[in-house]
Amino acid sequence: MTVLESLRSRLGAEAELSYSEFRDNHRVVVGARWAYAALDHLKNEIGYDMLFELTCADYLYYPDAKDRFGVVYGLLNTRTGERLLVKTWVNEPDPALQSVVPLWSGANWLEREVFDMYGVRFEGHPDLRRILMPEEFASFPLRKDYPLRGRGERHNFPVLARADG
């Protein structure tokens, strides 16, 4: 039974599943509401025991994109060496997903980074706060509508002259 069939039988037909391959990546797309269940099934029943990647991309300017944020989970089966990329789509306003920290402890910081950079919230995360940017930073930097050079935050500091030292 392939991974896709196994997921379909577990989640049902309405879970918006689709499968594709590109170069040697195997990709599965699943709807946001079934993402946690799909990952749970993949970890506990099929055996993808390592989460090697949890990231997001903002498809705002992407040609033919229907949703805005694509959150990608990278799973690895350490026994057989197979990899799988699971993608879910979330949208503005208030993009949110269920946190996979109960499944893999390594997802803790990865989800915090996705929150910091994109604003996607993870429900059930033990400590969802900014990780790379300062706490008081007001925007989500990796979104496409945030400019590369920022909006002046980088130079908002007091200046020290030599005599002040």
Next chain:
Amino acid sequence: MPLELLDPLAGPTVDEKDYLWTLNFGPQHPATHTTLRLILTLDGETVVKAVPDIGYLHSGFEKLGEDLDFNQYVTIADRKNYISPLANEIAWHHAVEKLLGVDLTPRCKYLRTICAELMRLSDHLLCIGAVALDLGGFTAFIYGFIEREKIYDIVEHASGQRYHTSYTRVGGMQYDVGDDWIAKVRDFVKGFPKAYADITRLLNKNRIFIERTKGIGYLSKDDAINGGATGPVARASGVVRDVRKDEPYLAYKDFDFKVPCSTAGDCYARYIVRMREMEESIKIIEQAIENLPSGPLNLDFAGKATLPDKKAVYRSIEGLIQHFEIIMPNRGVPAPVEEVYAATESPNGELGYFIVSDGKHRAYRARTRPPSFIHFSLFPQLIEGHQVSDVVAVLGSLNIIAAELDR
């Protein structure tokens, strides 16, 4: 961020005890791992809880990936893991070439393999040197640095820069190497065992080193897999995985080398795994340099990705046009509208890139899968119950590079 502390006791497990005190292992500190901050909650000398605070070197690498060409971004990519720069470039171009669907020439594969293994040596020498330095053994650090200077010389001979070389390009490398470079690598390979023996004699059976690293920072196999650890950190805990053997890329299929693993999972095991990996790397370099295939280095790749030979530039109009078109921003390599993930075995672990492309000459999203970030998230569970002086030992053994951590 202002320098008041985050409330370190406001975590999932809060113990309101009066005698616990907080120590800020601040972003500026002597342990040679640059800018990371730990807020340690201590009971006397024992660490009860460690909360890492990172982001002190976050420079917007991934945002730059959306702005720069595939060939331009290599300059940024190699400023990530700055103790083995060429490894980052090889990983970046491995992912880009997977996206574009190109296969390299044999000579390029061998050359990149040699560079990757030299960088592995460079990284491990510095990591071991830094661990020794933090634990007080300055000599091992200096021994490591002398060998690294020789590696810098080799890399400088090939690419012109000791350090952030920007040597790889889509489909090839920037410059080809000649016989004098091959002779240089041979000399290095001949001279390395002596330096390796020096470091081994200094540290392997050194009682102080063993007592400070054995049993410290134990990472179990399940925790390693659950936490996403890869590379020497995971292999020292018993996770037998190496991208070079499991999903061979470049020329690794042609070489005979072993992958050292251990089940002990502590700092000393990580040190031993790194030492053995250096031995294996020298074997790979030796085999590669003896069998370096001749032939073209760079791909022709529809004439769009690599700089043409200078003779062609001056003698033919096509060469001249290609030379300019590569530099111009709105001509470039046509990429498929797809996304791809590709990983390589960098010295620190599995360094992968997730590239989303929208058909232009630059990535739409260039995400780095940073091994240091994932390993540093394991740090709090490794240090619990140990002493303050073990913090540097564990930090060193995980080989946290701040630029890869924060990007």
Next chain:
Amino acid sequence: MAVAARNENYFLTTLDAAASWIRANSLWPMPFATACCGIELMATASSRFDLARFGAEVMRFSPRQCDLMIVAGRVVMKMLPVLQRIWLQMPEPKWCISMGACASSGGVFDTYAVVQGVDRFIPVDMYVPGCPPRPEQLLQAIIDLQEKIKRGGTLTGVEFERRKNPEGPPPFDPQELKRRVLRQEQIPRGRMMKVNSDGTERDRRDGP
């Protein structure tokens, strides 16, 4: 830096010269190593390009015991208050070397998070270009700084009190956020500008 003529007698000017000579030849660096330049700093301090022969072997990581801060590597906005605090913690006389392109001007990282030159926020005495600078460049910078100290140093450090105004570029220039990379500006606008549906122009690189 020339010292203005002061009403000092011969005895004190000789003391000034002696004090400057002593300070120049025993600079104790405080390596504020953030990134890649930190590794080149370590390489400069190790045996091939020995920094110790210039008196700067003692890399004390405590600001209270140092007199030369070498900012090696990019400084991001989260780190800048830490940098300022450490600068203020260092006792007089102190000097600052900004090592590398990132510390001097932001380097390759013209992004939302990186400070475009630490001289916007702290006073810098010597800049070392390079990405990363070769150890020989850093040694040259230390030698030049020694020259600078010997030329203008005083026993009591009066020359620092005169520098009341910030000397670096102003922290915020609204134009810089719109500035394109130099190479792009040199391209004829026709290639980079696209026309919107209402006839106005937009830059191709800002979106589809």
